[in-house]
Every structure is written in C-alpha cells, then in structure tokens.
Amino acid sequence: MYYTINQIYHYPSIIYTLYATTDTSEQVVEFVRDKPDIKVITMPPERNSPSFTAQLTAFGKLIYYHTFNDTVAIEAHRASGIHGFYTDYVYPTVNLPPTHISPWAVSDVHRAMEIGLVPSQLRINFVQPITRLEFCILAVTLYEMMTGTEIDQRVVFADTNDIYVEKAAGIGVVHGVGSGSFAADGLLTRQQAATMLARLAEALGGLLEHQQAEFDDYGNIAPWALEAVGQMQAAGIMGGIGGGKFSPDGDYTKEQSITTMLRLYDIISLQSYIS
Numbered sequence: 001m002y003y004t005i006n007q008i009y010h011y012p013s014i015i016y017t018l019y020a021t022t023d024t025s026e027q028v029v030e031f032v033r034d035k036p037d038i039k040v041i042t043m044p045p046e047r048n049s050p051s052f053t054a055q056l057t058a059f060g061k062l063i064y065y066h067t068f069n070d071t072v073a074i075e076a077h078r079a080s081g082i083h084g085f086y087t088d089y090v091y092p093t094v095n096l097p098p099t100h101i102s103p104w105a106v107s108d109v110h111r112a113m114e115i116g117l118v119p120s121q122l123r124i125n126f127v128q129p130i131t132r133l134e135f136c137i138l139a140v141t142l143y144e145m146m147t148g149t150e151i152d153q154r155v156v157f158a159d160t161n162d163i164y165v166e167k168a169a170g171i172g173v174v175h176g177v178g179s180g181s182f183a184a185d186g187l188l189t190r191q192q193a194a195t196m197l198a199r200l201a202e203a204l205g206g207l208l209e210h211q212q213a214e215f216d217d218y219g220n221i222a223p224w225a226l227e228a229v230g231q232m233q234a235a236g237i238m239g240g241i242g243g244g245k246f247s248p249d250g251d252y253t254k255e256q257s258i259t260t261m262l263r264l265y266d267i268i269s270l271q272s273y274i275s
Helices: 002-008 025-032 050-058 073-079 103-115 134-145 161-169 191-201 223-233 252-275
Strands: 014-017 040-044 062-065
Touching: 002 014, 025 040, 040 073, 050 062, 050 073, 073 223, 103 191, 103 252, 134 191, 191 223, 191 252
Parallel strands: 014 040, 040 062
Antiparallel strands: none
C-alpha cells in the first residue's frame, strides 16, 4: 500500500498504522527505518513493547496509541515514551479558554445551566478534573432544587467549613477520608463519583436497578464501589471510557460530572412524574 500511494502522490508525512498488519516488530522496524516520510507509527498498546518503542524512537519515529479516554492512562503511557493518543473526548487543557466545553458535552452542559443545576462558580474550566468540593456543590444544588428545601443536616470536618461539604455529608452523599478530614481540594475518581451519585439518587428517593457492572476492568473496581458502578451503568448515568473499560481510578471532569447530574435529574424527574 505504501508504494502504491507513493506512485499516485508523495505525501511528505505519513502515519503508518499497525491495525491490521501481521508483520512482526522486527519487520516493522526494518520497513520504516529508512523511510523519513513515515513520521508516526500508530498501534494498540498490546501491540507494543519497551524494545519496540526504543527501536522506533531510535529511528526518529513517533508512536501513537488508540483509543484512550482516560487522562491517567494517557499520562502513564506518555511517561513510557508514547507521543500521541487517539481519543473520543479527552481534549488538551493547555491554552484552552476557561469557558471551553468538549463538543460531546456542549448540549448537556448548556441544558444543565439553563435548568439551574450549575452554580456560577462552576461555570468555568469544564474540561478539568473535578474536586471533591466542586462535586458537593453540584450534588447539593441538585438535591435542593429537586426537593424544594434547604438541607439542614450538617456533618463537620476538621479541614473545611464549607457549607456545601457539610450539607452533602449531612444527607449521606459524601464521607470523609479519615481522621475527621474531608480533603475538599482532592480530585474525584470515577468510582468515587459513581458511589456519590448512587447515594444522591437514594437520598432523592430514586429507584435504580441493581446490576453487576460489565466492564473489562471490573476486577480493578474497589469492592465498596462495585454496586454503585453497576447501578450507574444500568441506569445510563455513567458509562465506560471506551474499549470496554471503566477506569475506576481515572479522573472525573467537571463536564462529565455536570452531564451525569443532568441524567440523574432526568431519571428522578421521570420517576416522580410516573408515581
């Protein structure tokens, strides 16, 4: 195919993909080593090895992986010498305007803001990972909007006096991290988000189906999060990151949090209407 294309038009830069080839790593290296127009080699991670990476890099070739939607996994592979990644919805956060919203989330985020589910202090840095405090703000806003009442229960922590944290803990949506602390500025993981969403649904009287989660990395989900992840998947509130994976310890972004809050809002609203 390479030679056929070059007979038609000589492209100065070519991505050589290993999706379908049965060539060995040695054969690939031998083929690309003296072809300066082949700039990038793209492959799934299971096709690669440290020695393969070293050989390709030695000949000036960049390596791209597909498909990754988890920033934690991306950074781990980047540290091993991988240069680029195909992704469905992870967007670079460098030089993006603070109001940027990923294309897949635009409609849901705008609707959530119109409904009033997103307070003004959270209408910024949508593609950034969400903190535990910010998730509490979303959870409390949703709860008080849907119930029409202000939360009067409080749980206090030694390291924060934020009212949203105290309210969210008061209705059992969030817990501390031990020793009386909450870690308000800590980043939320996907399995933590699933657990908090399940608790929020319960606090709102929502009925979510209990189903075992079906992800290829099911074994990596913490025992305390298994039920909640299954509920979120069954209800369509949270899904995977692509490739059949859930990535329980991956970051959860603000726009993902807003989107799942909106989905929970819709489910509870529909259940309330039917009942």
